[in-house]
Amino acid sequence: MIKRKVNDMWDLFISHASEDKETVVKQLADTLKKYGLKVWYDEFELKIGDSLSRSIDRGLAGSTFGIIILSKAFFEKGWTDYELRSLLSREVSKRDKIILPVWHGIKAEDVLHYSPYLADKFALSTDMGIDELAYKIMETVKPDVINSIGIQKMFRKLLPYSELKEIEPDHIYMEEKVRHKTLPNYFVIATKLICDVLGDITDMDYRDVLYDFARDADYDHEFLIWNAIACSYISFIRDNKIDFSDLDIKRDIFSFLLGYTTGAVKDIEDWQQRHPKLAKEQYYELMIRYAQNHDFIMEYSSDSMKYTYGKILEQV
Incomplete structure (x- = not known):
């Protein structure tokens, strides 16, 4: 189990495409916050005039885990690809389980085409519903609570x-x-x-x-x-x-x-x-x-x- 470091400001950072915000990301973030998790995603932390890349870097540097909402819209976003590469780099360098992939409206072949590395990782799916998805995430992020x-x-x-x-x-x-x-x-x-x-x-x-x-x-x-x-x-x-x-x-x-x-x-x-x-x-x-x-x-x-x-x- 990963121990949270004192300089980690958030328990997890959600990497996502804006198109998926209303359909899944906001509901998931709100549910995780009800559990007491500190969740970072742009609606919570980004303000007018903030640099998107700088804010993303801050989220990646200050989070214990990164959730990636993998969807068709996600695969089309260049800046979300940047987030993914940053998370990949961090996981490989620290040999920690940092990335928690979540599939949203996609199949295994879609993930394999985008990232063979991610396709080889166990992933959750939004098909199971927000409540169960949040619970499964909590099992990894906060097993002591759940x-x-x-x-x-x-x-x-x-x-x-x-x-x-x-x-x-x-x-x-x-x-x-x-x-x-x-x-x-x-x-x-x-x-x-x-x-x-x-x-x-x-x-x-x-x-x-x-x-x-x-x-x-x-x-x-x-x-x-x-x-x-x-x-x-x-x-x-x-x-x-x-x-x-x-x-x-x-x-x-x-x-x-x-x-x-x-x-x-x-x-x-x-x-x-x-x-x-x-x-x-x-x-x-x-x-x-x-x-x-x-x-x-x-x-x-x-x-x-x-x-x-x-x-x-x-x-x-």
């Missing part, structure tokens, strides 16, 4: 019942490679317990969840979060004597915990107004309960089993 597959998948499961509309990644189709061929045995047992705890408000099978963990870059961290969510969920219901048959309240509890862990819950008062079945004080209690459970799990998971066992015995 690796929480299980939580995002659960958000999509809850969409029919929830008002979480601000989280764009919820609508993105995911197809991720399996990063871990095996998982610890305790992982399987604990995952089934978590799914059983949440079983009446979700239809997630523990085998599907295990598959999601296997695709996560850091499954240990994700596993600890899910343990904290499950502990907070069931203990809050028990201690507050929530009616187990009230699925709407239980979904609100679960949605809040998911939103809190991902940063989607920014204002508890606003959340409570949209989910009034619980009082504001109860949502604060949920937040504190999750933080305590998370800290407890993190503390014990960081020690050896022998040391942890001894610490638990001391508290009995």
